[in-house]
Amino acid sequence: MPQVIGVDIGGTALKLGRFDAMGHCRAQLELTTPQPATPGAVATALLEGLEHLDPQRQASGIGVGVPGPADPAGRVARVAINLPGWRDVPLADWLEAQQERPVTIANDANCAALGERWLGAGQGVQDLLLLSLGTGVGGAVIMGGKLLTGRLGIATEPGLILLDPSGPPCNSGNHGSLEQHCSIAALKRLSGLEPAALAEHAAQQDHTALAHWQTYGRRLGMGIASLAYLLTPERVLLGGGIAGALPYFRPALEQELQQRLLPMFRQDMVILPCALGNGAGRTGAARLALDRLCPSGERSGKRHSPD
Structure with missing residues (x-):
């Protein structure tokens, strides 16, 4: 073998x-x-x-x-x-x-998307979106069981899509990208804490920490809604260092998707943490x-x- x-x-x-x-x-x-x-x-x-x-x-x-x-x-x-x-x-x-x-x-x-589809949370899924929430916001798309990479091989950089034109500058030259609102640095700008520490405060029902996670979830939901209108994924997988705090920002994330996505575009769409x-x-x-x-x-x- x-x-x-x-x-x-x-x-x-x-x-x-x-x-x-x-x-x-x-x-x-x-x-x-x-x-x-x-x-x-x-x-x-x-x-x-x-x-x-x-x-x-x-x-x-x-x-x-x-x-x-x-x-x-x-x-x-x-x-x-x-x-x-x-x-x-x-x-x-x-x-x-x-x-x-x-x-x-x-x-x-x-x-990461190939790994999750092979052995992780994406097994058996033909259409999925993966977002890696860490130092930056990386991502990948599998459609029809194959990676979507485009004619130049560089398609699907979801972290670089526009979220707020007046937002912080991004290394890509953009302003207010999804990465600048949903990365570790963005979370630290919002709360002053590392993700693990903010999650610990939230676990103790600290209202300020919970409010920060709600803000984070709303921002991420805005980005995923825009991507879902283009891709209609069956599954959205969240990985990276911030994904471990999903229980704290999932309610706000899902509420944002409910508000921003027409029902047909979120039909059967499931959000899961990466398994690997x-x-x-x-x-x-x-x-x-x-x-x-x-x-x-x-x-x-x-x-x-x-x-």
């Missing part, structure tokens, strides 16, 4: 896992992202991590999730607006030259490697829950 490696590049951590074709994780490793997280420094750290994770070269291919869009061929990281120096980085070529085995890359949120947690990205990157790099006869298309 073939094995592949899935890698998730994040602003604070590099997550690696070696998987078989049934989705079982045979080995895993997490490294601190070098700072500053320039392309060269990250590539060097990844090469060291790959040697530790798979010294016997059991994996036949590598999939990498990058924090931004990739080219359609899965070779070049086009841009990562929250990491320094990431513009048109030929990451797959760099890693292949040292690893001597095929590498393919994709947007990290796309990888911080492992979704590397799991989906492994699935990406299986799909792109391994001959179809060598892998199983069946989906199984992880051990």
Whole structure:
């Protein structure tokens, strides 16, 4: 049974896992992202991590999730607006030259969506929207069972859609993007607290904390409503560091959707937290490697829950 490696590049951590074709994780490793997280420094750290994770070269291919869009061929990281120096980085070529085995890359949120559909909360769903609520707001769309990436391979960056034209500036050049209202930094501007601390206050029925989560839920609901009118997803999956507080902002979120969406556009639409947690990205990157790099006869298309 073939094995592949899935890698998730994040602003604070590099997550690696070696998987078989049934989705079982045979080995895993997490490294601190070098700072500053320039392309060269990250590539060097990844090469060291790959040697530790798979010294016997059991994996036949590598999939990498990058924090931004990739080219359609899965070779070049086009841009990562929250990491320094990431513009048109030929990451797959760099890693292949040292690893001597095929590498393919994709947007990290796309990888997370693939992982959740393979082994997580998106199993059996043909049309889903995933939002990653963390340092930024990433996202991915699967329609008809396939990733929606557009003609340039960079479609579906939901965090960059407009929410409020007079809102805070975004690294994309936009103002008032969904990311600037629903990221960790946005929540800290609103409340002065990290998400975990704000959730702790809410758990103690602190009225101010609960009010902040209501505001957050309304803002997120506005963004999801706009996306739902375009995509009509069957399932909306929420991941990232803020998603753990879903019980505190779900009521306001769902109320916003009720008010803003015509019934036919929210018919059968379910909002769920991602099931794979911080492992979704590397799991989906492994699935990406299986799909792109391994001959179809060598892998199983069946989906199984992880051990």
